[in-house]
Amino acid sequence: xxxxxxxxxxxxxxxxxxxxxxxxxxxGHRAMYWYKQKAKKPPELMFxxxxxxxxxxxxxxxxxxxxxxxxSLLNLHLHALQPEDSALYLCASSQVRAVMETQYFGPxxxxxxx
Amino acid sequence: xxxxxxxxxxxxxxEGENLTVYCNSSSVFSxxxxxxxxxxxxxxxxxxxxxxxxxxxxxxxxxxxxxxxxDSSLHITAAQPGxxxxxxxxxxxxxxxTNKLIFGTGTLxxxxx
Numbered sequence: 001x002x003x004x005x006x007x008x009x010x011x012x013x014x015x016x017x018x019x020x021x022x023x024x025x026x027x028g029h030r031a032m033y034w035y036k037q038k039a040k041k042p043p044e045l046m047f048x049x050x051x052x053x054x055x056x057x058x059x060x061x062x063x064x065x066x067x068x069x070x071x072s073l074l075n076l077h078l079h080a081l082q083p084e085d086s087a088l089y090l091c092a093s094s095q096v097r098a099v100m101e102t103q104y105f106g107p108x109x110x111x112x113x114x
Numbered sequence: 115x116x117x118x119x120x121x122x123x124x125x126x127x128x129e130g131e132n133l134t135v136y137c138n139s140s141s142v143f144s145x146x147x148x149x150x151x152x153x154x155x156x157x158x159x160x161x162x163x164x165x166x167x168x169x170x171x172x173x174x175x176x177x178x179x180x181x182x183x184x185d186s187s188l189h190i191t192a193a194q195p196g197x198x199x200x201x202x203x204x205x206x207x208x209x210x211x212t213n214k215l216i217f218g219t220g221t222l223x224x225x226x227x
Binding site for chain 2: 004092
């Protein structure tokens with residue numbers, strides 16, 4: 001099963017708010033990812049968790065804070081965001097089959113920062 | 115630095131036409147994935163190609179991985195409005211505990227009825 005779910009679907013927040021994005025994946029996937037995507041552009045990698053440990057941080061600003069509470073859940077905590085942080089935030093998970101690693105994406109959270 | 119260039123960047127065609135999208139790099143990839151994304155949704159995996167020269171078909175879509183595993187193409191036959199979306203290729207490199215995908219620049223396809 002390759003399903004990745006994300007909540008909420010849409011989020012509007014002010015620059016002083018604190019909010020969290022949530023992602024859930026199915027068992028058997030060894031890595032989880034957070035991406036940021038602007039309209040009509042490819043996704044930009046933010047963070048990678050491998051076996052529940054942060055393995056890649058693409059120099060993301062500290063107003064984004066990832067958390068992996070267990071092997072199925074991934075959170076992205078948001079604080080003091082700027083309007084330019086408005087984007088589609090995508091979670092993905094990956095599994096390895098016969099040395100081929102494939103990433104599966106969730107539906108995304110559309111974030112608007114006012 | 116690994117880069118994947120897609121062409122064309124934008125494509126608007128009539129229903130029933132054929133089209134090809136190219137994904138090119140100077141780097142070698144262990145595998146390459148194609149995704150289609152509709153506005154406001156996450157990318158949906160279409161196919162993964164692994165072997166140089168490999169050809170995979172998915173109904174009216176034909177995917178090919180270059181012999182040297184540096185490039186790929188997606189051919190759509192008799193395009194339909196439902197094919198409209200952002201097409202992304204993404205290459206996976208070698209080694210490492212996690213494979214970091216290198217995304218192509220994207221091709222935005224609009225199929226007019």
